[in-house]
Amino acid sequence: MTGIARNINKCRVCGGEDLVPYLDLGMMPLVNRYLSRPDADAAEPRFPLKVLLCRGCSLSQLSVVVDPKVLFSEYDYYSSISQTFQRHCELLAESLKREMNLTPEDLVVEIASNDGCMLSKFKALGMRVRGVEPAKNLAKVAEARGLPTLCEFWDSDAAKMVEASDGKAKVVVATNVLAHVDDLHGFIRAVKEVLHPQGVFVFEVPYMVHFIDRTEFDTTYHEHLSYFLLRPLQRALEANGMRVIDALEFAIHGGSIRVIAQIEGGNLQPKSSVQELIRLEQEKGLFDTAAYFLCAERVKLIREELSVFLKGLKGRGRKIAAYGASAKGNILLNYCGLGPETIDFVVDDTPAKQGKFYPGNHLPIVSKDVLHREKPDYLLLLAWNFADELMKNTAEYGLLGGRWVIPIPALQVVAVSPEKRRHATPE
Ligand SMILES: [Zn+2]
Secondary structure, three states: OOOOEEEOOOOOOOOOOOEEEEEEEEEEEOOOOOEOOOOOHHHOOEEEEEEEEEOOOOOEEEOEEEOHHHHHOOOOOOHHHOHHHHHHHHHHHHHHHHHOOOOOOOEEEEEOOOOOHHHHHHHHOOOEEEEEOOOHHHHHHHHHOOOOEEOOOOOHHHHHHHHHHHOOEEEEEEEOOHHHOOOHHHHHHHHHHHEEEEEEEEEEEEEHHHHHHHOOHHHOOOOOOEEEOHHHHHHHHHOOOEEEEEEEEEOHHHOEEEEEEEEOOOOOOOOOHHHHHHHHHHHOOOOOOHHHHHHHHHHHHHHHHHHHHHHHHHHOOOOEEEEOOOHHHHHHHHHOOOOOOOOOOEEOOOOOOOOOEOOOOOOEEEOHHHHHHHOOOEEEEOOHHHHHHHHHHOHHHHHOOOEEEEOOOOOEEEEOOHHHHHHHOOO
16 A cells, blocks of 8 residues: 555444445546546556445445545536536525525535535525635635635634634535545534534435445545445534434435534424434344445446446447546446447546546547547446436437437436437438
């Protein structure tokens, strides 16, 4: 192991040492490190990608932690690019404003605020906002949009800086960041420091129930250190004087939960949803190892099925491209052994990714123009959790006879009906 990664031998939530490995995706490159040259092999470190289950609290976590400075100082995922996520942020801002009776004096702090997608919705509703985002490129974009952003990792020092400049927060939001955090207890303590005594901490994380139900192994990558059930989250919050008052499942990012917590002694009553979800986790057998080993078996089957299918098409002379150069897409391709010999290129709508190369397999990332020019027979939807949106985005490709391949949760090929194509295509 190099100096930028260390092995895990204790559970991040409960400190337990009984950690059972169940999913092993092999040695993987860092999937958010897009390459500017196709031959950058030597500069591309690989680390084991293996998931362990803690028998004490049911937290799943990676067996290694890669230095966050390596992972997050530049980050090429821009939240605002997804229409689905835009709408999701709007709904969250509206519902919190209503339920918390937020007024224009109230402060909303977002941790890992990315390009400010979520904060812009709160600002539009009239609240004061403050972002905290360690990736310089993203913090700059947010600032340019008029969203004050502190370019730091979230910890007690950052909490103090926010409080000094803006006061206590009525709402602290953190979407898709807790899974990235090694020092989970320190993170929660810092939230508690900046939170108003009657405020709420609202966070969203990919939900392990969905991971297991739909075999979402491609959400496993080095940035995602933890894979949460509600049970270990509740334990981590309670250990730091916070209480879960609501938990809600929803569909974004392949399946997530939103958890709302307040400082112990706050005025909100816990909803029945909290106990109901923990009961569901138990009923699904997720406090035991067997369900996890079964999931790992299904992962192997997906690899087998997808690689046989696509390599078979290629063998018959079909042209295949992929769409959505996301981190998860890279895991899927690398784990399934799919590279330039099967797939010609990856289309992505993010200008910052175009012209670069996918880590590991070194596939070129191109704009949609190339899709229309090259007209591949099949388009593998790597960001399959946004499949509907992606098929709409590439409607023209479908009308010209192209087929989409959705790899997860089950291999599926979708085509526009010949009837519809005839009506839409000019003769
Ligand atoms: Zn544990």
